[in-house]
Amino acid sequence: MNRIRVLVVDDSAVARMALSRILASSGRIEVVGAARDGAEAIKMARELRPDVITLDVEMPGMDGLKALETLAAGPWKVIMISSYTTRGAEITVKALEAGAADYLAKPSNISEIDRVSSALIEKIEAVAASTAPLRRKKRPIPPLPKACSALLIGASTGGPRAIITLFGRIKSPLPWPTAIAMHMLPGFTAPFAKHLAEKTGLPVIEVTERVIAEPGFIYVAPGGKDMLISSSGRNVHLRPDEPKATYNPSVDRLLETGAEVWGQGVIALILTGMGQDGLAGARAVRGRGGTVLVQDEESSVVWGMPRAVVSEGLAHGIMSPEEMADFLEKIRSMA
Structure with a gap:
């Protein structure tokens, strides 16, 4: 069975190492690269062609939302990694509208990242398993109900x-x-x-x-x-x-x-x-x-x-x- 190829993007070296360790431990995921900011993420994504990208929301230089403008058009799925802050939540909502497949809220203390490891792996496996865009099927329109309450x-x-x-x-x-x-x-x-x-x-x-x-x-x-x-x-x-x-x-x-x-x-x-x-x-x-x-x-x-x-x-x-x-x-x- 082919492992899911993941590119990790985070400006924190500690976070990149922690996320890479968690994902590699599943045995079903291969971390193919780690980027420090949005610009590097775009470059590495084009070179490595991952299945999934975990993209930090708040980064210096090109942040996650700006990088998503380019990454959302690619063949990979993007999962936003957000803080629990109000600003982090607001940016994440905009990213989900812009094409991110899902999001994960990470603890403020990166040493506690293991608490969300199962959720992150589950999300990556779910979005990776979803099929590529299909040709839309023509389906009959159901009868209209007489009223709606x-x-x-x-x-x-x-x-x-x-x-x-x-x-x-x-x-x-x-x-x-x-x-x-x-x-x-x-x-x-x-x-x-x-x-x-x-x-x-x-x-x-x-x-x-x-x-x-x-x-x-x-x-x-x-x-x-x-x-x-x-x-x-x-x-x-x-x-x-x-x-x-x-x-x-x-x-x-x-x-x-x-x-x-x-x-x-x-x-x-x-x-x-x-x-x-x-x-x-x-x-x-x-x-x-x-x-x-x-x-x-x-x-x-x-x-x-x-x-x-x-x-x-x-x-x-x-x-x-x-x-x-x-x-x-x-x-x-x-x-």
């Missing part, structure tokens, strides 16, 4: 770019509330919500307390907490993180509580991401008569969550984010 969205790896692409085609606030559960760490969802609002002009809120679910608003679950729909359907509220839970926020819990309240009025979108979060939620939405759409493989960074829903026969339609936006606009026009 709420739009519920679940996403993980690649989700920020897919969501920004989707809402970038929405002309004005939708006539129903939208709730998003995306696998992001605490500290990263607020910059994402702010960036989504700035890019689209739509009202976007990171939920930090119980709020009324109003039409036109987009509610983003904060990292580390589940966002649920109250039994009355009037409120969006939070549940504290569960240490043993695989994902917080959970796509399943958002969809399950939404389906209980809005039934056939729910439209659920399962976007790009690793794992199967959203499968149980999609089953609940279908069981209550709602509509389930999944992102197509061609536009997904990792076709894991959508694949799980398709494999169970729960998807009404398979679409790109652009096609999902057009679908929602058609429903709006019927209202």
Whole structure:
């Protein structure tokens, strides 16, 4: 089995050594080079042709975001390595929109990098396993639901770019509330919500307390907490993180509580991401008569969550984010 070829980019020699050691220890990854800044990363990427590049966000000279402008056009996948600072989170959100496949938040003390070693290896293996761009298949457009009461969205790896692409085609606030559960760490969802609002002009809120679910608003679950729909359907509220839970926020819990309240009025979108979060939620939405759409493989960074829903026969339609936006606009026009 061929090992995954990785180029490590970080201005800290200690960080480069630590990351290289962690990746080499997996036995499935080969570190083919280490660059000190963005300019050197571009040069080495062209020479070494890695499968994956880990790219530090904040570096002197050419930083990670500037380097990504060139690297995103290459055949490799890029994973941003970010600090937990507000500035680091804001730059990371912009990088995810610009084409980075995923990100990892590194500890402020590099000596603690081993705490995130498993997550880094998992992310590298996931993005490396995703296929090269496929020729888009022509698929039938599913029937339009008679009405929509709420739009519920679940996403993980690649989700920020897919969501920004989707809402970038929405002309004005939708006539129903939208709730998003995306696998992001605490500290990263607020910059994402702010960036989504700035890019689209739509009202976007990171939920930090119980709020009324109003039409036109987009509610983003904060990292580390589940966002649920109250039994009355009037409120969006939070549940504290569960240490043993695989994902917080959970796509399943958002969809399950939404389906209980809005039934056939729910439209659920399962976007790009690793794992199967959203499968149980999609089953609940279908069981209550709602509509389930999944992102197509061609536009997904990792076709894991959508694949799980398709494999169970729960998807009404398979679409790109652009096609999902057009679908929602058609429903709006019927209202």
